[in-house]
Amino acid sequence: MTEEKTDQTETPYEYSFEYIQKKLEGKKDSFGMLMKEIVRTGICTQCGTCAAVCPVLEWDDLAGQPKLIGKCTGCGICYNQCPRTITDPYQLMGDFKTGYVANTNIPEVIGGQDGGTVTSILCYLFDEHLIDAAVVTMKDPNNPWRPVAQIITSKDDAIKSSGSIYSHSQTVEALMDAVRQDFRSIAFVGTPCNIDAVSKMFDSPTGMLKYFMRCHVLKIGLFCMDSFAPEAIYPFFEKEGIDLSKVQKMDINKGKFHLYYDPQGEPFKSYTIRQLDKFKSSSCNFCTDLTAENADISVGSVGSGANKNTVFARTGIGAEIIEDAAEKDYLKIEPFNTINLNAVLFLAKLKKVSQYTIQKRKVFIVRDSEETEEPRIETKPEVEQPGVTPTLGARKFLSVSKDLNEKDKLLNISLTNTIGYVLEDLKIRIVTIEELFEKSPWITTIRELFPFETIEIGYPLDIPVGEPIKANILVEASTESFGKIFSRTLKIAPKE
Numbered sequence: 001m002t003e004e005k006t007d008q009t010e011t012p013y014e015y016s017f018e019y020i021q022k023k024l025e026g027k028k029d030s031f032g033m034l035m036k037e038i039v040r041t042g043i044c045t046q047c048g049t050c051a052a053v054c055p056v057l058e059w060d061d062l063a064g065q066p067k068l069i070g071k072c073t074g075c076g077i078c079y080n081q082c083p084r085t086i087t088d089p090y091q092l093m094g095d096f097k098t099g100y101v102a103n104t105n106i107p108e109v110i111g112g113q114d115g116g117t118v119t120s121i122l123c124y125l126f127d128e129h130l131i132d133a134a135v136v137t138m139k140d141p142n143n144p145w146r147p148v149a150q151i152i153t154s155k156d157d158a159i160k161s162s163g164s165i166y167s168h169s170q171t172v173e174a175l176m177d178a179v180r181q182d183f184r185s186i187a188f189v190g191t192p193c194n195i196d197a198v199s200k201m202f203d204s205p206t207g208m209l210k211y212f213m214r215c216h217v218l219k220i221g222l223f224c225m226d227s228f229a230p231e232a233i234y235p236f237f238e239k240e241g242i243d244l245s246k247v248q249k250m251d252i253n254k255g256k257f258h259l260y261y262d263p264q265g266e267p268f269k270s271y272t273i274r275q276l277d278k279f280k281s282s283s284c285n286f287c288t289d290l291t292a293e294n295a296d297i298s299v300g301s302v303g304s305g306a307n308k309n310t311v312f313a314r315t316g317i318g319a320e321i322i323e324d325a326a327e328k329d330y331l332k333i334e335p336f337n338t339i340n341l342n343a344v345l346f347l348a349k350l351k352k353v354s355q356y357t358i359q360k361r362k363v364f365i366v367r368d369s370e371e372t373e374e375p376r377i378e379t380k381p382e383v384e385q386p387g388v389t390p391t392l393g394a395r396k397f398l399s400v401s402k403d404l405n406e407k408d409k410l411l412n413i414s415l416t417n418t419i420g421y422v423l424e425d426l427k428i429r430i431v432t433i434e435e436l437f438e439k440s441p442w443i444t445t446i447r448e449l450f451p452f453e454t455i456e457i458g459y460p461l462d463i464p465v466g467e468p469i470k471a472n473i474l475v476e477a478s479t480e481s482f483g484k485i486f487s488r489t490l491k492i493a494p495k496e
């Protein structure tokens with residue numbers, strides 16, 4: 001549909017467009033994010049709302065996607081109208097009574113993970129005899145940095161339990177042990193998934209704790225973006241020469257995983273989360289709760305400065321505990337408006353939408369050519385003629401990227417289906433072009449390439465030893481139904 005959009009100038013419509021644009025100023029939502037999170041992940045419902053609200057977007061019938069026809073200001077209006085995006089603060093962070101920036105006021109607790117708020121709340125609860133036990137997670141003394149869930153009954157043990165271990169901990173098992181040992185009032189510290197387990201055990205009609213009315217549990221939830229499998233990440237650290245028994249603190253901050261020998265000093269080693277992604281627990285890819293939405297009190301670091309915590313009191317009792325702990329000098333608190341809420345919302349959104357990418361499958365082709373053909377004279381790529389309406393076959397079905405592995409003389413080519421339906425019997429042909437001739441043809445047929453799915457092909461470059469890695473590689477793709485849908489020559493040159 002390429003009809004001209006009606007001129008919207010000087011209309012009440014334009015007034016509301018500008019009004020919302022101002023409201024969204026400074027937010028990071030944009031058309032690019034709409035395409036990345038909603039369209040290219042295949043969860044777009046094709047409702048057309050994005051195109052309907054924006055003067056520079058139109059609906060592309062053939063691709064089944066919105067398409068830019070003018071200059072995008074990045075205002076984010078399209079993103080914020082889309083029924084598939086999650087933008088409402090309560091959808092992102094859950095319900096809460098009030099929030100604080102907090103940190104400890106207890107000298108022995110300084111050196112907690114962030115502001116030491118969780119430990120300080122536990123100290124307050126023990127001193128005030130509001131709990132008779134707490135469930136926390138500590139390091140296994142015999143196996144460095146392995147988490148062990150523990151029942152503790154004193155303030156001293158609460159102080160010893162401070163600090164984060166970025167791995168799953170079987171906290172609910174310890175909680176059930178505490179219940180069996182007849183502890184009646186228990187503070188439970190856990191990640192959002194741990195908190196969900198306890199909430200379900202209380203709320204579900206068949207929940208184990210629902211009918212055990214002698215037990216009260218205060219749920220203290222930790223913000224959580226992801227955790228890592230100890231069986232995978234610790235051997236990696238050890239291979240990197242890190243002595244885990246000497247590491248005093250691990251911390252995730254602004255997309256980086258830091259390791260410290262001195263918790264008050266600078267990290268001795270840092271990795272980007274992307275570098276460690278393969279060690280992430282698979283469950284965390286399916287998780288959408290950053291801020292422990294079902295806790296009484298949620299505590300994290302994002303949104304508050306260094307050595308401080310962002311705290312949400314979600315229930316009446318949660319708010320009373322925080323206020324009284326501050327009143328009795330266990331905690332220093334600052335009001336809700338000191339939280340950098342945009343930072344929390346941004347991270348919460350990343351987590352909510354991460355689920356959209358999990359269904360994407362990657363196909364790796366490692367074997368050699370499946371079909372053979374005689375080398376032939378170069379086929380010139382199809383060229384779109386200016387002014388000629390593109391045929392279906394010339395439309396953009398695939399996006400292609402390359403990555404050169406110079407050591408193994410391998411060109412890794414990724415082809416992604418960029419339309420919302422399956423490409424069937426996709427024939428891919430890769431050849432090296434030398435002057436006018438083709439050599440080393442590599443052909444394969446993919447029976448089905450699902451929407452937004454990627455195929456990775458390792459194409460071996462036929463370059464004699466000692467010669468510079470330089471080549472022109474023609475990549476072509478066609479299907480039975482649409483004919484040739486892609487053709488481009490990739491130029492390979494040695495890195496400068």
Ligand SMILES: Cc1cc2nc3c(=O)[nH]c(=O)nc-3n(C[C@H](O)[C@H](O)[C@H](O)COP(=O)(O)OP(=O)(O)OC[C@H]3O[C@@H](n4cnc5c(N)ncnc54)[C@H](O)[C@@H]3O)c2cc1C
Pocket residue numbers: 111112113114115116117118119120135136137138147161162163164165166167168169171189190191222223224225226227252299300301302309
């Ligand atoms: C796996 C994981 C991922 C996290 N990701 C983020 C994040 O992305 N963004 C963010 O803002 N905050 C995150 N946090 C929370 C952050 O690390 C701090 O726990 C939080 O800010 C509280 O700080 P504090 O100084 O009050 O903690 P402290 O006073 O030091 O107390 C920490 C408490 O956490 C408990 N604990 C430690 N490890 C675990 C565990 N694996 N499971 C259950 N309980 C544990 C300890 O027993 C202790 O009671 C994460 C925490 C964990 C465990």
Ligand code: SF4
Pocket residue numbers: 029030031053054055056057071072073074075076077078079
């Ligand atoms: S101008 Fe605003 S509404 Fe239009 S595409 Fe760009 S971000 Fe979306």
Ligand code: SF4
Pocket residue numbers: 034038039043044045046047048049050051066081082083084
């Ligand atoms: S508003 Fe969202 S769901 Fe609707 S067509 Fe646009 S991207 Fe798709």
Ligand code: SF4
Pocket residue numbers: 168191192193194224225226227281283284287288289
């Ligand atoms: S990301 Fe989710 S599943 Fe993973 S540890 Fe955190 S709360 Fe649990």
